[in-house]
């Protein structure tokens with residue numbers, strides 16, 4: 001589902017059929033938005049090198065936020081990466097809320 005669209009430059013044409021294209025921002029199934037071109041003639045959707053670089057940068061950043069689940073006695077633990085730990089105080093209590101795709105950690 002397009003989140004935003006804007007008219008493309010006049011000289012932008014489809015790389016496949018030379019039809020007119022426009023740039024749109026759409027979200028991947030995981031909710032991450034990305035810019036891409038959509039051909040108004042053949043309907044092809046594709047990314048140019050700049051847009052591909054943006055997507056790669058987003059996923060490189062997300063990859064840094066990955067963590068491993070460890071066993072702590074009868075419970076499990078996750079070490080929160082430094083980039084995501086901002087705003088959490090060591091020793092403070094948090095609330096963990098189950099959600100459809102995981103857990104949400106709420107600061108006090």
Ligand SMILES: [Zn+2]
Pocket residue numbers: 014015016017018019039040041042043044
């Ligand atoms: Zn086309």
